[in-house]
Amino acid sequence: xxxxxxxxxxxxxxxxxxxxxxxxxxxxxxxxxxxxxxxxxxxxxxxxxxxxxxxxxxxxxxxxxxxxxxxxxxxxxxxxxxxxxxxxxxxxxxxxxxxxxxxxxxxxxxxxxxxxxxxxxxxxxxxxxxxxxxxxxxxxxxxxxxxxxxxxxxxxxxxxxxxxxxxxxxxxxxxxxxxxxxxxxxxxxxxxxxxxxxxxxxxxxxxxxxxxxxxxxxxxxxxxxxxxxxxxxxxxxxxxxxxxxxxxxxxxxxxxxxxxxxxxxxxxxxxxxxxxxxxxxxxxxxxxxxxxxxxxxxxxxxxxxxxxxxxxxxxxxxxxxxxxxxxxxxxxxxxxxxxxxxxxxxxxxxxxx
Ligand code: 8NA
Ligand code: MG
Ligand code: MG
Ligand code: MG
Numbered sequence: 001x002x003x004x005x006x007x008x009x010x011x012x013x014x015x016x017x018x019x020x021x022x023x024x025x026x027x028x029x030x031x032x033x034x035x036x037x038x039x040x041x042x043x044x045x046x047x048x049x050x051x052x053x054x055x056x057x058x059x060x061x062x063x064x065x066x067x068x069x070x071x072x073x074x075x076x077x078x079x080x081x082x083x084x085x086x087x088x089x090x091x092x093x094x095x096x097x098x099x100x101x102x103x104x105x106x107x108x109x110x111x112x113x114x115x116x117x118x119x120x121x122x123x124x125x126x127x128x129x130x131x132x133x134x135x136x137x138x139x140x141x142x143x144x145x146x147x148x149x150x151x152x153x154x155x156x157x158x159x160x161x162x163x164x165x166x167x168x169x170x171x172x173x174x175x176x177x178x179x180x181x182x183x184x185x186x187x188x189x190x191x192x193x194x195x196x197x198x199x200x201x202x203x204x205x206x207x208x209x210x211x212x213x214x215x216x217x218x219x220x221x222x223x224x225x226x227x228x229x230x231x232x233x234x235x236x237x238x239x240x241x242x243x244x245x246x247x248x249x250x251x252x253x254x255x256x257x258x259x260x261x262x263x264x265x266x267x268x269x270x271x272x273x274x275x276x277x278x279x280x281x282x283x284x285x286x287x288x289x290x291x292x293x294x295x296x297x298x299x300x301x302x303x304x305x306x307x308x309x310x311x312x313x314x315x316x317x318x319x320x321x322x323x324x325x326x327x328x329x330x331x332x333x334x335x336x337x338x339x340x341x342x343x344x345x346x347x348x349x350x351x352x353x
Contacts, residue, residue, distance in 0.1 A: 002321035003184050004142050004343040009325055009336065010291065010317020011062060011138045011310045016053035016333035018299045018309030019095065027302045029284040036285075036296055045331045054334050056095040058135040058310045060087050063335070065159060066139035066342040070349060075155055081107045081115035081162050095306070097130050097262065099123070103163050116158075119165040126166055131264045133160030133173035135307045138314045141180035142346040146353070152181060153210060164264075168228065171210060172264025175229050176311055178206050179272050183318035193279050194319060196244070200237040203272070204230055232258060232269035240276055248283065251301055260303030267304055271311035274298035278316055291316045291324045 017039065021027050042050055064083035072079050085104040088096060099122055106118035122128050140159050144152035153174055160173035182202055188194055211227040235257055239249055249257075258273055259266025278294030285296045294316040298309035317325060322340070330336040 001344065001347050002323060003318050004145075004347045005322035005340050006317030006320060006325060007138050007142060007180055007184065007314050008062070008066070008317070008339040008343040009322050009330055011314035012055060012059055012333050012336060012339045013317075013325060013329050014295060014298060014309030014311070014313030015055050015058040015306050017295060017329070019053065019056050019306035021299050021302070021305040022056075022095070022307075024302050024305065027300050027305065029300055032296060032300055033285050036292065039329055039332045040292070040326055042328065051332065052334055053332055054094075056306050057097070057132070058307055059335065059339075060091065060094045061132070061136035062138055063087070063338070063342070065136055066346065069139055069143045070342065070345045073349065075158065077115040077158060077162060078112045080159065082112045084162065085112075097128070097132050099128060100130065100132055100163050107162075116161050116165070119161060119163050122165065127169060128164045129166040129168040129172075129263050129265065130164065131169075131172060131262055131267045131304065131307050131311075133164035133169050134176040134264050134268050135310055137173050137177045138180060139342065139346060141177045141184065141318070142343065143350065144177070144181065145184060145350045149206070152177065168263065168265050171207075171229055172268040174210055175203070175207055175233075176268050176271070176315075179203060179275070179315050180318050183275075183315050186319065188319050188321070194276075196240050196276050196279070197237065199276065200233060200240070200272075204233045204237070207233060228265055229269065232265065233272070236269055236273045236276070239273065243277070244280070255301055255303070260301045260305075260308060262304045262307070267308050268311060270301065271298065271308050272315065274301070274308065274312035275315035275319070278312075289324065289326065291320055292326065292329070295329075 064087050068080040068083050085108045088104045103118045140156050144155055156174045156177040157170045160170040164170055208227055208230040211230055258270040274294050274297045277297050278290040282293050282297055287293050294312050295309055298312040299305045
């Protein structure tokens with residue numbers, strides 16, 4: 001239960017507190033340190049100066065997935081597609097990706113029949129490789145908590161394919177979902193270190209199977225590196241092992257190796273790295289909390305800060321549980337009560353099945 005809540009609440013905190021920096025090429029560490037310290041300091045939301053940060057498309061779509069799974073008690077692609085489109089129509093100004101909104105319009109026009117079809121027509125038939133499938137998969141990982149692995153992978157792929165039919169778009173979602181799923185299953189003391197190499201070896205093994213499954217990986221015409229996500233995970237492992245030995249990497253170097261943009265390939269492995277990087281101290285930021293360090297680190301990379309922080313913090317929240325997230329940070333986020341309710345509803349659903 002605590003890990004379920006930690007996952008969805010973590011994703012919300014990353015989105016809400018990362019979004020003020022979205023698109024910034026450089027995020028100066030002192031300014032970010034000050035920003036996070038300010039949110040941690042204000043101990044009561046009753047002050048007039050207390051700021052509540054709005055969530056963006058990341059959370060809007062996460063909410064739709066949670067609602068659909070909870071209410072339908074199964075994956076129903078038509079229902080999920082409808083919720084995406086209606087939610088967008090209700091509140092279009094949540095910072096959606098520039099092209100995904102065409103999918104919503106086409107879904108609606110076809111009355112949600114054939115919910116996988118409009119996404120396939122995106123980008124001249126290549127489909128989107130954006131991180132929009134990955135950024136919203138927290139509830140999928142919770143719903144699939146006890147699922148056999150191949151079923152969880154299929155479910156995640158299908159949830160992503162409603163808007164992201166490119167191999168890189170849906171495989172990014174699968175990697176993010178597997179990372180959360182693994183985080184939910186490991187035993188983790190509140191502030192202790194998890195075994196980074198064991199965590200990454202597990203993901204590398206799973207992801208390399210996903211990426212070499214030729215039957216599934218039809219390529220939409222895009223240029224093909226055989227195992228791009230697995231290769232990135234190996235880089236994450238190499239960087240973290242060097243850092244554990246005292247050789248630290250600059251933000252520029254991390255961005256050059258892993259990326260920080262809106263594509264799934266250049267943001268999901270980055271988020272996994274940030275989730276794990278929070279386990280040890282960060283230069284220019286004083287905090288003993290692995291969760292808060294992950295938030296800081298993810299946003300400090302710049303680029304798609306809300307989405308990278310949201311994905312990183314949902315993994316961290318799933319590792320450490322909601323008690324590791326400072327309550328006051330959550331109070332700064334719109335809809336924090338709703339996200340906890342969804343986590344509890346999904347927990348009950350999983351327990352009943
Ligand atoms: P999407 O499917 O519209 O993709 C996002 C962008 O990725 C597109 O607009 C393209 O620029 C590019 N892209 C994706 N696939 C291809 C392709 N096959 N060929 C060429 N270009 C491609 O939306 P999404 O749901 O994946 O987007 C998620 C991101 O958008 C999140 O980071 C989210 O926070 C949001 N976002 C919003 C803003 C903003 O202006 N507020 C800025 C960045 C990201
Ligand atoms: Mg966003
Ligand atoms: Mg935004
Ligand atoms: Mg974003």
